[in-house]
Amino acid sequence: MDTHAFKRSLHHSDRYNRRGFGRADEVAGSLEQAYQSSLIGSIRDNDYRLSHGRLKVRLAEAFGFCWGVERAVAMAYETRKHYPHERIWITNEIIHNPSVNDHLREMNVEFIAVDQGVKDFSGVDCGDVVILPAFGATVQEMQLLNERGCHIVDTTCPWVSKVWNTVEKHKKHTCTSIIHGKVKHEETLATSSFAGTYLVVLDLKEAQMVADYILGNGDREAFMAKFANACSQGFDPDRDLERLGVANQTTMLKSETEEIGRLFERTMLRKYGPADLNDHFLAFNTICDATQERQDAMFSLVDEPLDLMVVIGGYNSSNTTHLQEIAISRGIRSFHIDTPERIGADNSIEHKPLDEEEELRREDNFLPSGPVTVGITSGASTPDRVVEHVIQRLIALSEI
Numbered sequence: 001m002d003t004h005a006f007k008r009s010l011h012h013s014d015r016y017n018r019r020g021f022g023r024a025d026e027v028a029g030s031l032e033q034a035y036q037s038s039l040i041g042s043i044r045d046n047d048y049r050l051s052h053g054r055l056k057v058r059l060a061e062a063f064g065f066c067w068g069v070e071r072a073v074a075m076a077y078e079t080r081k082h083y084p085h086e087r088i089w090i091t092n093e094i095i096h097n098p099s100v101n102d103h104l105r106e107m108n109v110e111f112i113a114v115d116q117g118v119k120d121f122s123g124v125d126c127g128d129v130v131i132l133p134a135f136g137a138t139v140q141e142m143q144l145l146n147e148r149g150c151h152i153v154d155t156t157c158p159w160v161s162k163v164w165n166t167v168e169k170h171k172k173h174t175c176t177s178i179i180h181g182k183v184k185h186e187e188t189l190a191t192s193s194f195a196g197t198y199l200v201v202l203d204l205k206e207a208q209m210v211a212d213y214i215l216g217n218g219d220r221e222a223f224m225a226k227f228a229n230a231c232s233q234g235f236d237p238d239r240d241l242e243r244l245g246v247a248n249q250t251t252m253l254k255s256e257t258e259e260i261g262r263l264f265e266r267t268m269l270r271k272y273g274p275a276d277l278n279d280h281f282l283a284f285n286t287i288c289d290a291t292q293e294r295q296d297a298m299f300s301l302v303d304e305p306l307d308l309m310v311v312i313g314g315y316n317s318s319n320t321t322h323l324q325e326i327a328i329s330r331g332i333r334s335f336h337i338d339t340p341e342r343i344g345a346d347n348s349i350e351h352k353p354l355d356e357e358e359e360l361r362r363e364d365n366f367l368p369s370g371p372v373t374v375g376i377t378s379g380a381s382t383p384d385r386v387v388e389h390v391i392q393r394l395i396a397l398s399e400i
């Protein structure tokens with residue numbers, strides 16, 4: 001499919017909207033009530049610090065809702081106002097945050113069911129309204145919804161669209177897109193649907209395997225076994241690794257994406273020499289500002305003396321997981337939780353360990369006795385209201 005041409009024709013359809021409905025004022029009150037927090041506002045004004053008895057809280061200087069998420073959530077609220085009687089669907093969680101998704105359910109926005117990783121669009125009818133979430137949707141999903149006669153409200157973050165444009169450029173230059181991301185993450189699924197030939201690498205270790213292969217130090221069978229589910233159909237490492245471009249899932253660890261970009265640049269330089277490098281390697285910066293700011297703020301925060309960290313965000317939120325990785329890499333006792341209720345009144349905590357396969361882990365004696373400094377940050381899809389509730393629980397525990 002000519003994805004570029006499809007996207008252009010979709011953008012001209014009168015059943016497609018990616019700019020909202022001009023009803024921002026009508027939804028501002030509901031958004032403020034549901035997601036904003038005066039406590040967090042006053043902590044921000046107090047140099048991101050709060051002292052309460054023996055408890056000190058230190059907030060990261062950039063955390064929580066990014067503008068792309070704010071925009072997507074506001075568009076979803078506007079959609080309900082604009083279509084008060086129509087059936088409204090969303091192809092996935094609008095963002096990776098349970099409280100936001102619950103609010104949408106309360107507004108009668110239905111989520112497309114997923115059965116064993118496959119979405120079931122059978123309930124969606126002509127004339128229904130379908131919202132595409134902040135991290136986008138695959139081109140095949142857009143095509144299906146368009147052909148079915150749905151109204152599409154596209155809240156895809158412009159940063160994500162920028163990555164899609166990047167992989168379109170790779171395709172135009174007959175380059176293979178090396179996508180730094182999680183192969184099953186919705187954003188990476190969407191990005192790869194716009195790519196031509198692609199290979200998804202999770203981290204520097206996987207990227208190094210690819211670089212080794214390019215330099216003739218790999219085994220074809222082992223390579224194909226490793227990347228069987230992470231490449232475009234018919235991918236051939238002997239044919240498709242001669243011209244590369246790098247793109248990423250916007251919420252990956254910035255330093256790692258940069259390292260991967262440099263690795264492939266060096267690799268192609270070694271293989272083809274400086275005169276031909278530009279024919280074999282295309283670099284674009286596709287790391288979003290918000291992700292970068294939150295990661296930078298986290299690196300500053302973990303340099304301070306902290307007794308523990310609480311990292312708040314959905315368990316499937318990639319940018320939140322990366323914030324937790326930063327704390328763990330510094331040896332800080334850090335807990336990733338998705339809702340305030342994970343902190344129990346009995347001073348226990350139920351949290352998600354970094355290992356994806358591991359279930360939630362419960363720990364007692366969460367808040368130590370005596371003076372304690374807690375660092376707090378939250379992922380780009382976490383409203384301030386949720387952070388406020390976490391701090392209130394910490395305050396309550398510190399008073400026991």
Ligand code: SF4
Nearest residue numbers: 066068157159250288
């Ligand atoms: S984290 Fe970045 S790419 Fe993702 S929604 Fe926010 S601004 Fe957009």
